[in-house]
Amino acid sequence: MLADAIAAERFRLIRDRTAVFWGFLFAPLASLLFSLAGDIFVRLAFHKTIPGATTDLANRAMGAVAGASGPVTALFLLIGAAAIVAGDYRWESWRLVTPRNSRLNLLAAKLIVFAEASAWSLLLTALASVLGGLFSSVLNAAPLVGSGAGSAFLGQFAGVFLITWLEVLMIGALAALVGVVTRSTMGAVIAGLVVVVVQSTAAAAVQAASWKTLAIPAYAARTLKTFVAAPEGFRPDAGPAGLGLVMLLAWLVVLAVGALVLFRRQDLTKE
């Protein structure tokens, strides 16, 4: 039953090219284009390469993924999330699909498909960063260095990827909750973006980790990423990172369950 709903939702998203492009492709493609344009501008403007410059593709990819949950990227992910989770309010199509599967399955499938699409978007972000790095390496004659080829790096990369993905899932769950409450895709995007910007700003101002500051998702994620990406022997105390993980998971669960509970009880008169 849930599998049916997921298959239907996946089918829909693949055909919603606007949502796929703006929600999940635009940010990685734009980051690649900005990277290429920046390298070309520097090369054309200064007509020389930076002596001793190197290109570390692995770290570049990890940095790109770590930054993929910032407010600008979140805007596009919110557009994708809103199209998936609140599109049926916009098109008044709940009445078409709701009698065919349980409400729990329908909304859970939307969240799962958003999770899939955002994971692909993050992978694309990493790939775009690697392609940008290769181009930069050739253009600036900066040799590739492979500091991150080992298994330790793969673990760090996977850790950073999962934490960023968790942040993005939380953004998707937030869009779902706001979308259900407001019955509007625009509401989901705007309210979601306000929350993301406010908490990112608050996280940037935080100095010390405490349970209160770690309740800010962006700060919890930053603490976790710092912990995971730190080289062996230089890792900070695991306590705040562990609490940060608990906080991030708690936010995700609270928002997703909130959306599911509200949607389950919601009257779909005029969607």
Place this chain on the structure above:
Amino acid sequence: MNLALEAENLVKTYGAVRALDSLSLSIPAGGVFGVLGPNGAGKSTLFRIALGLVRPTSGAARLFGAPAGQTSSLRRVGAMIETPRYPPYLTARDTLKMLALESGAAGADIEYWIERVGLGGAADRKTGGFSVGMKQRLGLAAAFFTRPELVILDEPTSGMDPAGIQEIRALIRDLADKEGVTIILASHQLDEVRRVCDRVAILSKGKLAAEGDVESLTGGRPRLRLTVTPVEAALAVLGAKGEPDGPHAVLADVLRAETPALIRALVQAGVEITEARWREGDLESAYLGALEPKDLVDAR
């Protein structure tokens, strides 16, 4: 009796508005059941509760004996509620594919139903560009294509051209008669209900105002209306089978096969006949008679 849909003291309020007011109604499985009523009578609310789109304030609705809104019973039901809307980026074919996946009915015969509702030439067009009539056709395909046991249709022919209306009426009757699908049909078109339905319920202000088979609600079989002079002589020939209908006409309760003999008898009795016309059962009178005065104003 095997019931397709059952409402028991169903109440639904939207703020101060009481859309359903202790409605109790039993719709048997088999045949076509019409639900009539003016705007705001509670037809769509009843359907939405049955389909799990809306929760009742109190009371219960059951589909095939199971609480309404349960996925297991909903999978036995197809529905088209009001003018259907679709994600505009999907084609007609993709819309049905998506719904088939959602229903766990990946083997549903999409191509057959696209042809059957007359959308063969528009199957790969995006629904965003569809006319109201085309959306209705696709909605009908969506309601029927998983071969449900019960289909709920809310104004299925609104926005369609006359040929399309005939086609869809024939389709509904055909599916009920040949494939045993139970169809519940809400319509404002009394003629449509009279032609298509076996039984009818009339809702008024969220309550059941009348219910019965179409023939009993419309006062029985068709009668022959004759414009004659003199009326008294015609009534004398007709005896118990006749009654006056205004100063210059009589209504004759006869079978169609008896008509030639009746006309001959009237002519032999010196009655002049200027018009003879069959009057079908009058559902409109039954409908208007069942409504409350306030509803009558709304309905007119």
